Amino acid sequence: MLYEQSRLAVGLFLMMIALVIGLSIHLVRRVSSPSGYFAAGGQVHWGVNGIAFVGDYLSAASFLGVSGMIATVGYDGFLYSVGFLSGWIVALFLVAEPLRRLGRFTFTDALDAHFNSRGLRLVAAISTLVVSIFYLIPQMVGVGALVTPLLGIPNYIGVMLVGVVVTVIVATSGMASTTYIQFIKGILLMVVATVVAWSVLERGLQMPQSPVVLDELAAVEQSDGRLQFDLPGCRVAEDWRERPAFAAGFLRVYQGDESAPWQIVSREDGRYRLRQTQFLERHEDGRWLYNGAPADSQRLFLVGTPARLTYEGRDVQATGPLSPLSFLRTVYHSELNLWPHKTYLDELGQVQVFYQKPVPGAELFQPGGLFALRSGSWTERLDFISLMLALICGTAALPHILIRYYTVPSQAAARKSTIVAIGGIGFFYLISLILGFGAMTGGHLNVMDSNMAVPLLARSFGMALFAVVTAVAFTAVLGTVSGLIIAASGAVAHDIMDRVLGLTMNATEKVVSGRLAAVLIGCISIYLGIVFEGMNVSYLAGWAFALAASANLPALLMALFWSRTTRQGVIASVLVGLVSALALIMLSPEMYLRYGLLASEAPFALNNPALVAIPLSWLTLIAVSLRTRPPA
Amino acid sequence: MSKVSFQVDALVRAKRRIGLRMVLVYAVLYAVFVLSHVFFPSFPGRDWDGISWGVLAGVALMVVSVAMAVLYHLLCSRIEREFRP
Structure with missing residues (x-):
């Protein structure tokens, strides 16, 4: 439970x-x-x-x-x-x-x-x-x-x-x-x-004493394109290759009245190996389903364990007490089971699928979980700069x-x-x-x-x-x-x-x-x-910070430190900072997910508006103040 | 302008100067921290004796924050003593 x-x-x-x-x-x-x-x-x-x-x-x-x-x-x-x-x-x-x-x-x-x-x-x-x-x-x-x-x-x-x-x-x-x-x-x-x-x-x-064992399925693709599973009663839709789940790396497998997305772990010569996932989706009646059932059905299970524990150069079952530095060092050298997620849209709406992925500890100490900086994408880089x-x-x-x-x-x-x-x-x-x-x-x-x-x-x-x-x-x-x-x-x-x-x-x-x-x-x-x-609270707080930084900070600092600041400049700066930050948040990929749409469809590519809204607010204050300066 | 209000203004200006200089120094350190992630994203994952450079840099920036805050207070207190009638 x-x-x-x-x-x-x-x-x-x-x-x-x-x-x-x-x-x-x-x-x-x-x-x-x-x-x-x-x-x-x-x-x-x-x-x-x-x-x-x-x-x-x-x-x-x-x-x-x-x-x-x-x-x-x-x-x-x-x-x-x-x-x-x-x-x-x-x-x-x-x-x-x-x-x-x-x-x-x-x-x-x-x-x-x-x-x-x-x-x-x-x-x-x-x-x-x-x-x-x-x-x-x-x-x-x-x-x-x-x-x-x-x-x-x-x-x-x-x-x-x-x-x-x-x-x-x-x-x-x-x-x-x-x-x-x-x-x-x-x-x-x-x-x-x-x-x-x-x-x-x-x-x-320590390594888990009773690790969560994820179910696995095997399937073979038949000459007519259908999948034959090793477990009787399992089936997929006829057009399974065309489904968004497949494009995202999953297969929706039906068993009786229920269905679930399974992660495609490997596929070779028409043979598929699938692994159990955890998933969140909206039911036809609008309720959120957790692993295919309402939250109170307690179908979710707890995770978060080492896949391999390396302490002082050797693999161990448990380390015993650690200092803060040894703790971080051990995590760095070990391998952990993470549960990243992917989101896709199917006929019922948005589906969020969490799947197990063993990750070397060293990888957890570099950007990637939230900010895909290593992908080389400028959108990701600018989004990170904007947040910071x-x-x-x-x-x-x-x-x-x-x-x-x-x-x-x-x-x-x-x-x-x-x-x-x-x-x-x-x-x-x-x-x-x-x-x-x-x-x-x-x-x-x-x-x-x-x-x-x-x-x-x-x-x-x-x-x-x-x-x-x-x-x-x-x-x-x-x-x-x-x-x-x-x-x-x-x-x-x-x-x-x-x-x-x-x-x-x-x-x-x-x-x-x-x-x-x-x-x-x-x-x-x-x-x-x-x-x-359901949204991560730090993520939401990032938006509040962006709003405050865009609407209030330029006006406050310039009013305190720039003698040419005028009241019109301050008013314009607060309004421009506030409205632009709000508008950009509403058009951001994260909000598009909240609307039930795909993040890639969002017109503004960054999740955090600060990089655009703060300079805009600042420039507005300077421009308006210079234009509305009373004659000397 | 009275002597007292002139002194208050001078004190405010002196503390403001210190604040602006220190915030500039800190902004440079912070920018280096952020931009090193942007342009060298695998740098934080490299380690020094098993501790990642990213964590070391982040913790160092936190320690610098505390140290600069204390230094700012000491400098401001000294100026306030000098201006005290």
């Missing part, structure tokens, strides 16, 4: 909910002013804020997504970690102190500090909303992936449950409760990740990160808290490397849900660790989502209602409007979490 419920896990989950709601209610009395609600009064200690930054940033995308990506594709997942951390350097060197100096509650405050323009505030608030909502999607998808197996409830109920909890957190005491929840979460994440990584190293690497550009530019433009600078009392405190964040986040990403490769080799990998790699890895050490990891991953989502909701509610209540529409509100009314906005954003996040179920 892939997932089983644990009372301990459910107990910890409920305890976390009680803890965060209790904390929020306890702090609600302190939140009577807009400063208290949106910026926790601006008096948070830099050390607490630094760890809260860690908690805010290490979202589901990092804790679940990065390790999950390393577990399924290897080194390419690690490249995300490098990009994510690098973004903090831009935030520290260029943004932290000026932002603290110029703003009050929101990203818009700092952007508008020199211009005092209603139009600018409106577009910046819209950009904050769009970026926050895009970043909310991977968090809510991650929470669905976690809560569903943990509580044994359907995905949509899990997402709704968490959406309601997080909305309560934000709608009660705003940034105050959010800060302390993120602080607790930051510490828990680092401790739990360290414990799991230590457990992986202590166990070392989005990651380094995105962090310093994420509204929910930027507003945390208003919670500390001074610019020096903003700087010090960023350094704490860089240390904590860097430490976590180093550990992710062990977690990812540990999950890849631990025999507990669900090929169709890379987001569950770390919780399932923890389960291989016992249900207690699984329960703790899922509960902590749950707080990871809570902390980040509450940060995002407060950023978005600030954009609605402070930027739009107060400063754009000019609604006259006293302090209490401003806080109430912030709370109402939080409820609205919470409802939107629930809806999006259900719609985007």
Whole structure:
């Protein structure tokens, strides 16, 4: 069975909910002013804020997504970690102190500090909303992936449950409760990740004791073109050679009422050898089928084992405890069973087939799993550059990160808290490397849900660790989502209602409007979490980074550092960055797959829009600013 | 302009100069890291004593991030002390 419920896990989950709601209610009395609600009064200690930054940033995308990506594709997942951390350097060197100096509650405050323009505030608030909502999607998808197996409830109920909890957190005491929840979460994440990584190293690497044996079939092509199988009752369609499955390297084999794509392992002189796969396809009634049955039928099986284990120059069954370096060295010299996938369209729609492929460890430490850089294709190269550009530019433009600078009392405190964040986040990403490769080799990998790699890895050490990891991953989502909701509610209540529409509100009314906005954003996040179920959360986060980097960063940096910047230039830059990044995402190959079409049909070849949208936004700002410069 | 606000402006400018220089240095390192993957994609897979160059380079960049962050703080703190009335 892939997932089983644990009372301990459910107990910890409920305890976390009680803890965060209790904390929020306890702090609600302190939140009577807009400063208290949106910026926790601006008096948070830099050390607490630094760890809260860690908690805010290490979202589901990092804790679940990065390790999950390393577990399924290897080194390419690690490249995300490098990009994510690098973004903090831009935030520290260029943004932290000026932002603290110029703003009050929101990203818009700092952007508008020199211009005092209603139009600018409106577009910046819209950009904050769009970026926050895009970043909310991977968090809510991650929470669905976690809560569903943990509580044994359907995905949509899990997402709704968490959406309601997080909305309560934000709608009660705003940034105050959010800060302390993120602080607790930051510490828990680092401790739990360290414990799991230590457990992986202590166990070392081992060959599977009861390996999954994949079924095999043999078939011979007859003179009339039909296939004769060695197993009675098996058949293929008459036009099997014309089917998209065959072109992709598979054969759909029918047995009784059921059918499945089998991998063509070899074919020689009309003799075919086929191997069992795992596959995801849509049924006629619209349901997703996992290995030909609904998810609750538990037909999926866990994989991820070494095919050959080479330790200190010889093949072994188990290594015993390893240091981090010996662990990586052993993976490098061994051979692992990976499960890559191919997608094709047949008469029922899109079919995603996962098949076993033994891969030398050395190959897992070079690009290829996600970024086919070795293929020499310029599309792949540009897509990679685009993603890495989005990651380094995105962090310093994420509204929910930027507003945390208003919670500390001074610019020096903003700087010090960023350094704490860089240390904590860097430490976590180093550990992710062990977690990812540990999950890849631990025999507990669900090929169709890379987001569950770390919780399932923890389960291989016992249900207690699984329960703790899922509960902590749950707080990871809570902390980040509450940060995002407060950023978005600030954009609605402070930027739009107060400063754009000019609604006259006293302090209490401003806080109430912030709370109402939080409820609205919470409802939107629930809806999006259900719609985007199943996508890798790090991948989705890459889009949020691209949006932030395109829409916000050029405007913010130029407003801070280029004296010729005009309000018209900033407005045009934010709009062009936002619209172009959104449009290119909608036309990207990955979105075409979501539409049920083939990726090759997408009009824009790159999955990440940053390489086009960021320069476009920058050039727009320069051109418009130069044209709208007031006469000297 | 008062003496205090002039000093604040000078302090902001001095820290900004350090930030811009350091971000430029880091951007070059990051660009080298990214472009080495683009133009020499098999380079990360080669090993030094069983550890891949890609992992070594990535970890080195992370360590450099932390080191530069601390250095930036030390430089800014020194300037702040100099400007303190």
